[in-house]
Amino acid sequence: MAVLHIVSALCLLAACNAIYLTRHTDCGGHGTVHSILLEPCNHEPCDIHLGQTYTARINFTANENSHTATNKCKGEIAGSWVDFPVTPSNACGTGITCPIHKGETYTYTASVTCPTDAPSVRMVGQWSVLDDRGQNMICFNFPLQIVK
Numbered sequence: 001m002a003v004l005h006i007v008s009a010l011c012l013l014a015a016c017n018a019i020y021l022t023r024h025t026d027c028g029g030h031g032t033v034h035s036i037l038l039e040p041c042n043h044e045p046c047d048i049h050l051g052q053t054y055t056a057r058i059n060f061t062a063n064e065n066s067h068t069a070t071n072k073c074k075g076e077i078a079g080s081w082v083d084f085p086v087t088p089s090n091a092c093g094t095g096i097t098c099p100i101h102k103g104e105t106y107t108y109t110a111s112v113t114c115p116t117d118a119p120s121v122r123m124v125g126q127w128s129v130l131d132d133r134g135q136n137m138i139c140f141n142f143p144l145q146i147v148k
């Protein structure tokens, strides 16, 4: 029920301008990603505007225990990875009750802001959640189009 409310809140805010990503690829986490809902986005690759904030709702199953869960997002710009700030960076408490238990499925929400100085290019974004050993709990790459 809580999750349904999150979806309708996203839809109300953005006139349902949200899609489930289909073009993401795994970049080596020990957990399994089931779905990623990104808002606002209405086609892939998503148009990402400079300075705008995007909200992702991620559903995944953990495959290791962890006391912590830390969000990271970065984009590959001209061959090097640039950090995209994620709020909150601590994924515990945004739909995830930590500690994370192996075998449990979690759905949580976090927001990422596009840097204001990103070039207007098509690029790869990488979202990951780190466990308490600094390893990827989940990791996925997804195509983005930065738009000025």
Ligand SMILES: *[C@@H]1O[C@H](CO)[C@@H](O)[C@H](O)[C@H]1NC(C)=O
Binding pocket: 003, 034, 035, 059, 060, 105, 107
């Ligand atoms: C998360 O994904 C699992 C596996 O596909 C599904 O059974 C479950 O209903 C999903 N949970 C939510 C909250 O969407």
